[in-house]
Amino acid sequence: MPARGGDPASGLRTDTQRNRMLLVAAAGRLFSAGSPATMAEVAGEAGISTATAYRHFSSVNEALAAYRFEVGRELFEFTTAQEASGVDLLGRVCAQWVHLVVRHGASMIHTRSAEGYLARLRDGAYYLTVQAEALRRPLAEAAQELEVRATGQEAMFLWNVFFDPREIFDLINSVGLTPDQASARLLRTFTAALQGWSARQDLS
């Protein structure tokens, strides 16, 4: 995964940008429908030759990462537009995340890398960075409101563990919760976990 800051597509020529956008959208559509696809299939869905597709992305996973970046950016824009604060803000952002995950379906589920979340975040995986940005203010304010002592990194680590798209789908499909119930359940579980984590930190 290349480490890039900001919008990876900036500065490209318009037709090049268009092809890239078509590929990202095609990868999202195919994976959202629940079926893994090859680069040739993604290119075919986008109406672009496979050779051109490989000039944009070296693998299907890279195209999916770009798709997840766009979803992360939607979350970031949502957060920025909110006037709420603290746990209230966190609740709204979490509900929006669950909503986005459900809307984008299986394309959000990574067959995860062997590396941990924090290790990948530090390496600058760009789609994780934008998601972390979206959560920065909600988590910091919620921690303050709950009088929790945890670093931003620790709070983000725990948030990621609970709000992993795979777990969200598990709650909806296996436990039978609605997206709103899953969001409320995870928020309550996460904030209590954060309080537990922080209490133990004071002791050790």
Place this chain on the structure above:
Amino acid sequence: MRSDTQRNRRELVKAAGQLFASRRGPISMSDIAKHAEISSATAYRHFASVEDILAEYRFGVGEKLREFSLKQESSGLELLEVVSRKWVDLVIRHGGAMLHTRSGEGYLARLRQGAFYLTVQADALERPLRETCDELGLMPLGDEAMFLWNILFDPREILDLIQTVGLSKEQTTARLVSALTGAMTGWNADRSRSPES
């Protein structure tokens, strides 16, 4: 099974564990067969894929956890902490072989389908989690408590806390157990408020 067949199977599982513990990156069936000094054709008679070998390896680690758990005399939260610490030890000892390239399916979905290496791990945690619910005054959360334990004690997250955050084994165990009991309490409170059908 004949004994040389059993031996080959054991050697393959052992070789996979050694290879995944010692290096990152893709490891193929023929890499494992070669390390076990067995032909690839024989290896494929035992396992259909590298993932199948790793599943058997993890089953062996899960069995160690279950045996450890069953012989403990402590109970409740104390038992949960002891068993969780043992798990952190096992994850560190077995390292790379414990990190799955994860399935797209959720934990509960896989557990309820009876994925064999998950069920042995769930057996190891059954009494600790049940008694902890009781001790904390929660309703019996059943496999939902197991779901919460599993997402917090995922080997990848444990190694992340140790390697990236720089926590010790003891700190990792203590904070994860405390986060887990918090999570169980929060889960229980929300479930009491809006029980699912």
